[in-house]
Amino acid sequence: MTRPEKLRVARALDELGVDVIEAGFPAASHGDFDSVQAVAREVQGPIICALARCSCRGHRARRARAVGSAPSPQSTCSSPPAPFTASNKLNMAQEEILRLCAAGGDPRARAVRGRGILPEDASRTELEFLAQVIEVAIAAGAPR
Numbered sequence: 001m002t003r004p005e006k007l008r009v010a011r012a013l014d015e016l017g018v019d020v021i022e023a024g025f026p027a028a029s030h031g032d033f034d035s036v037q038a039v040a041r042e043v044q045g046p047i048i049c050a051l052a053r054c055s056c057r058g059h060r061a062r063r064a065r066a067v068g069s070a071p072s073p074q075s076t077c078s079s080p081p082a083p084f085t086a087s088n089k090l091n092m093a094q095e096e097i098l099r100l101c102a103a104g105g106d107p108r109a110r111a112v113r114g115r116g117i118l119p120e121d122a123s124r125t126e127l128e129f130l131a132q133v134i135e136v137a138i139a140a141g142a143p144r
Contacts, residue, residue, distance in 0.1 A: 006035040007042060014045040025051045026066035027059040033066050040070035047072040051118065094129060101136045 001009070006023065013021050021043065026033040040048045048070035052063035067073035092100075101117060117137035122130055 001035070003031065003035040003038055006039055010039045010043045010048075014043050018046050020047045020049050022049045022051065023067070026062045027052060033062060036066040037069070040067045040073060044071055049073075094132075098132060098136050101133050102140045 010021050010023065021039065023036040023039040024032045026036045036048075036050050040050075048067050050063045050067045050073075052059035064073075117134065119125065119130055119133055125133075
């Protein structure tokens with residue numbers, strides 16, 4: 001979506017009374033960063049949320065900068081619990097994934113009040129490990 005389109009949708013969602021708007025993925029492009037930042041500045045009612053990968057500090061920092069001007073900023077961290085995603089895409093063991101989920105609220109993102117977790121590819125994740133990922137995220141400050 002373009003910046004004007006995102007703003008139009010965000011304003012419509014605000015008028016409908018939604019609680020949270022997931023405005024985008026600021027690390028995806030300069031355009032998405034600008035769009036998320038514009039939504040955070042201009043839409044005052046709902047919590048404005050942005051997505052970042054837990055595995056990338058740069059993504060987390062861009063997310064915090066993009067939504068930092070919102071009255072109630074929030075962030076969502078994408079974590080890779082699925083074995084295929086973790087091993088083939090990121091070359092990570094389960095212990096590393098749990099550490100990433102715990103670090104999702106790193107100090108630079110503290111300006112971002114709320115933190116959520118998005119278990120990437122959760123439907124292909126063993127339920128026991130998915131539960132561990134969610135428990136670690138809750139302990140790190142993700143809402144229940």
